[in-house]
Amino acid sequence: MMRNFRPTRLLWGLSPVLAVLLSGCQGGILDPKGQVAADEKSLIITATLLMLLVVIPVIVMTFLFAWKYRASNKDAIYTPKWSHSNKIEAVVWIIPIIIVACLAVVTWKTTHKLDPYRPLDSDKKPINVQVVAMNWKWLFIYPDLNIATVNQIAFPKDVPVNFRITSDAAMNSFFIPQLGGQIYAMAGMETKLHLIANEAGTYKGMSSNYSGAGFSGMKFNAIATETPEQFDAWVQKVRASGKALNADAYLALVKPSENNAAAFYTTPEPRLFDAVLHKYMAGRQSLAATDDELKLAALTKRLCETPAVKEQ
CATH class of the missing domain: 1.10.287.90 (Helix Hairpins)
Incomplete structure (x- = not known):
């Protein structure tokens, strides 16, 4: 009798442990x-x-x-x-x-x-998102929609999203487990990632590369809307509640902070992403020739007022 009883008790005892282990599959890769x-x-x-x-x-x-x-x-x-x-x-x-x-x-x-630089095959126009990793938050710029957000992005399901990714701080790794693999965000370098959501929902995003004290709170929500109309409504909400993301606003935003809530911005500085990308590059000023390049060089110089760049 005892021989039949002990394995049963053991299985009942292990069942919560197995349930916890299997629950790790939900919401992950x-x-x-x-x-x-x-x-x-x-x-x-x-x-x-x-x-x-x-x-x-x-x-x-x-x-x-x-x-x-x-x-x-x-x-x-x-x-x-x-x-x-x-x-x-x-x-x-x-x-x-x-x-x-x-x-x-x-x-x-x-x-x-599965090359992350390879654009996805789709008959729908992709959404372009520029990503800047900071200590310890994520800045997302929608250059075609003239908006920007912190720790929140949105896009319709079944629509490709093209990410351009860099960092204004330590190296991080951009990762939305349920949508695709990770890719590094590095200062002075640009990486690319192409993802698509097949189901509507809110998916957790994170940095999968340790980058300091606030790393554990460096998370964001990726919202896949059911319809393009719902995405348009989200864009309008950002425009209605956001403030201008000029150079001064960016310099205030780039200061280290932890556990940041979602924030919305409008009219981001033109070519802000390129200025962040170029401010860590040697000879960034000498390449300016056209009016557009001169404006980019001026913005890059303004962004170089951050302490991390001054020390270089």
Whole structure:
């Protein structure tokens, strides 16, 4: 009676632990809500299953051999001079070659398909978003809509979003787990990412690269609206409640702060993202030639009043 009772009690005791572990899949990379994330999940599962074709037999044979050749088994064949088997050699070489070949083909195809710089195939006009990582918040600029936000972005579902990403502080990593992979945000450099949401909802975004004291609060919401009309309503709300994001407002915003709430801005300074990008580059002033470049150089010089740049 006790033999049947103990495993049952053990399973009941472990069930909360298993529930907690499995709950980690919800809202993460194994719960995709966009095509890119879905393809990445498929790649993870495929690669894992291919590797398990080797791992599982090895684990099973380890226990099997230990049991078969135990000291108490007098029927086991003892062959101390055995040194070679063509059958074993064939298995240990052919099977890994097949698995590695399959992994190579899958990796080659998905590496190009899931290239973060590759624009997504869609018949809908993409939304352009410029991303600036700060200590410790995210600034999002919509250059085509003349608005900007802090720690909140929105876009309609089934519409591609093209991100241009940089940093005005320490290196961070831009990451919306349910929509796609991460990519680094670095001062003086620009990276790109293309994502799309297949379902409406609010998805958690974060920095996945430690960047100091306020790192744990460096999070944002990515809102995928059900219809373009709902997205237009969100844009109007930003325009109605926001304040102008000029150079002075940016310099105030860039000061380190933690656990920042969402904030809205309108009429961001033209080419603000480019000025942030160029202010850490050597010789940034000498390249100015046209009126547009002179304006960019002047804005870049204004943004260089931040302490981090003055120290360089």
